[in-house]
Amino acid sequence: MNSTEVKAFGAKTNTADLEQLQINRREALADDVEIDILYCGVCHSDIHTVRNDWGGSKYPVVPGHEIIGRVISVGENVSKFKEGQLVGVGCMVDSCQHCQSCKDGLEQYCENGMVGTYNGKDEHLGGHTFGGYSEKIVVDQKFVLNVPENLDTKGVAPLLCAGITTWSPLRNWNVKEGDKVGVIGLGGLGHMGIKFAHALGAKVVMITTSPGKSEDAKRLGADEVLISKDEEQMAEHAGSFDFLLNTVPVKHDINPYIGLLKRDATMVLVGAIEPLEFHGGGLIMGRKSVAGSLIGGIKETQEMLDFCGEHDIVSDIEMIDMQNINEAYDRVTSNDVKYRFVIDMQSLKN
Amino acid sequence: MNSTEVKAFGAKTNTADLEQLQINRREALADDVEIDILYCGVCHSDIHTVRNDWGGSKYPVVPGHEIIGRVISVGENVSKFKEGQLVGVGCMVDSCQHCQSCKDGLEQYCENGMVGTYNGKDEHLGGHTFGGYSEKIVVDQKFVLNVPENLDTKGVAPLLCAGITTWSPLRNWNVKEGDKVGVIGLGGLGHMGIKFAHALGAKVVMITTSPGKSEDAKRLGADEVLISKDEEQMAEHAGSFDFLLNTVPVKHDINPYIGLLKRDATMVLVGAIEPLEFHGGGLIMGRKSVAGSLIGGIKETQEMLDFCGEHDIVSDIEMIDMQNINEAYDRVTSNDVKYRFVIDMQSLKN
Structure with missing residues (x-):
């Protein structure tokens, strides 16, 4: 050295x-x-x-x-x-x-x-x-x-990091076949979130500010791409998601995403360790939750690796x-x- | 008229x-x-x-x-x-x-x-x-x-309003005997939250900015009173609550309360329909949730009234x-x- x-x-x-x-x-x-x-x-x-x-x-x-x-x-x-x-x-x-x-x-x-x-x-x-x-x-x-x-x-x-960080919340919040799952942000975490949610049988919507990412998102397993800056598209998807995995690593406005959640549904933050603002009424009006999740435990990391082996998933x-x-x-x-x-x-x- | x-x-x-x-x-x-x-x-x-x-x-x-x-x-x-x-x-x-x-x-x-x-x-x-x-x-x-x-x-x-607004989240998040439950704010909603959480067998901590409310909180069923402005007291209770019912109806800093939650625990907002700020890391570091809840359905309102009849609870x-x-x-x-x-x-x- x-x-x-x-x-x-x-x-x-x-x-x-x-x-x-x-x-x-x-x-x-x-x-x-x-x-x-x-x-x-x-x-x-x-x-x-x-x-x-x-x-x-x-x-x-x-x-x-x-x-x-x-x-x-x-x-x-x-x-x-x-x-x-x-x-x-x-x-x-x-x-x-x-x-x-x-x-x-x-x-x-x-x-x-x-x-x-x-x-x-x-x-x-x-x-x-x-x-x-x-x-x-x-x-x-x-x-x-x-x-x-x-x-x-x-x-x-x-x-070992990007994978388990997205796998753990998908499992903890019990994402299952047929669920409509949104993955917000397409980077190291987001691309794994798409792969896992797709492999778990969910209907996966990639949510991004960048229309240019659509093709790649679909290649990775997204069924649909939602451009978050397009208010009309956002309105069409309002109140329709069973789960949102928010991988954005910087401060951003989370209120539009809360509006996408169904009643009783949760958005989990895995990236933003920043101060974030939301409107209390946005959670109250649909008994919605915002949660956080940090990497994953050893047992579930092993489960993820085994799942990847079975489903041929890598980054x-x-x-x-x-x-x-x-x-x-x-x-x-x-x-x-x-x-x-x-x-x-x-x-x-x- | x-x-x-x-x-x-x-x-x-x-x-x-x-x-x-x-x-x-x-x-x-x-x-x-x-x-x-x-x-x-x-x-x-x-x-x-x-x-x-x-x-x-x-x-x-x-x-x-x-x-x-x-x-x-x-x-x-x-x-x-x-x-x-x-x-x-x-x-x-x-x-x-x-x-x-x-x-x-x-x-x-x-x-x-x-x-x-x-x-x-x-x-x-x-x-x-x-x-x-x-x-x-x-x-x-x-x-x-x-x-x-x-x-x-x-x-x-x-x-019919203050009652069911506090009853519904306590039931939906399955507050049960032995849970440590914090009720934040002692007003029309908070005083019912204390009565219900106590009747459900929880250990109830009234969380307030006003030391003057302690005696009344205990009369209503609180086991303990935590003065949220007292940093030492707040540190003693850090990471110890199974559930927090936040009845504060105005904009306030929710970060200190998030710090009181155990891993996987939830704070439910029932009052604040305002913009609120929190630190993403505060949720991520303990897989914690912030949620909202609105009044309650007719079926659970009837259950609440029947429970009140059995436990002699009124406002x-x-x-x-x-x-x-x-x-x-x-x-x-x-x-x-x-x-x-x-x-x-x-x-x-x-």
Whole structure:
């Protein structure tokens, strides 16, 4: 590892930090799985963390929480995984395991705080965790996922974050065959939302401000495209949706979408961690709900991967080398990717 | 009826309007129940309509949708009610009866628009409907409720709006024994929310900005009082509520309340038909929901009245004569009533 590579991570760092990084590389413990990383997806959160947009970033940052690799070795307590097995690691690598959320298999809501795959507090070695823009990672077996061998492995990486973030709410709110489901926003999350809702048998409407996205939305599985800026189209669909998955990652007016919901229906936000305004009457007049959802638990992540294996679902991706990460970040920021960059980790060794 | 009485209604009117009012008095049809009104509650909506705060008020306005009376006569198709029976009429007097909401017994969400007890479109006689600040009312049997004889009848009137508005969400979100339920705001709605949540076996926390309301909240059934301006108290209760019933009728900051919810818990708004702001991350981080709820359907209103009969629950009221309505309106506007004014309709005949 040299400073050129570190620049490629987009992290602010220096040589002293790098030495620290080497020191903190986690050794495999009894419950750990050591993984040789093949591919790692590029999530917008990586960029926010690298750039400290949310505050609290700890440098050096090694981002990456859409990790696919093969098991190199396992600790003595590990029975679920064996050398050579194809596995994945998502957004979490630890949690308290004893709070109600952990007991319910929803470690992402751990009441004592789940440990993020990067920039989390490393309870084993102290310091903070380092993510998947790396050759290897060592993770507790409870946070390692089994990846079906029949899929195009490169496209599996984004399932670990973009995939589970959209799968979890679709399942939690019980989206089923025949439901009319709207997916708002066509990016990394939205394109997975369309694929999953379609595979679950829903009638899927892609809701976007951009007419140019129609063709691609239909290719991904949308039955219809609704242009949210077209008031006439919006009026036609008023009060008709069983469920809305809102993947928009920035502040926006949610009132027109609330108007699309049926009585008792819910719009779930998975992207916007911003202040949002809505009209109370819009919820009251139809007993409607606005909810939020964060990634997904380990159990449901495994269920999603198994479902993807059965239905041959992966993310649409564009492969990059590690050396092109900064260009990729710029393109993610300007929404210029269909629909997720995945880093070929072999390039780290180049 | 003379002009003095009309002034008491708070309505802008004149003699010509009054003649029209007499002409439009509905005659009993085959499915109708004619009711001699004993008592009528004073709802804040009455004031908003009389003063055209929401726009669209049709004058002359005869407000009142918390109506208790005795049956005088019934139409030939009416079998459920008979002369002399104690009955109630709430916020609705008609709906389409064939949309999904009507079929589901949730006429308040009628997709073709329910007919309000006053200021609604009268489908039988044309013109608009007139409410309960009156000697008599004629209502389709489907919108007439049976009132248990064992209750203090005066206190039953507000159950038809303030009661069902709080009962319906408590039931729809399945509040049950042992749940920790917060009722936000102690007014006409909030005081019924406390009584119902307590009677359903929940641990009830009254959440208010006013420490002065503590004693009364406990008398009404609250186990605890949480002063929302006290950050330390709010932090102690963070993430601990199974359900929040938000009765605040004006614009306010809902973020601190979202912080009180457990994972997967819901805050239901029943009062604020205003633009409200929340932080998307506050919902996402615990899969929380904000929802709205409007009054309740006829079936659940009857269930509520039966429950009140069994549990001896009525509203806390202050009786007034019709002649004091404008003073009462001023006191409602300044939150100076514990907790609902009820008009003794005998006073109309004075």
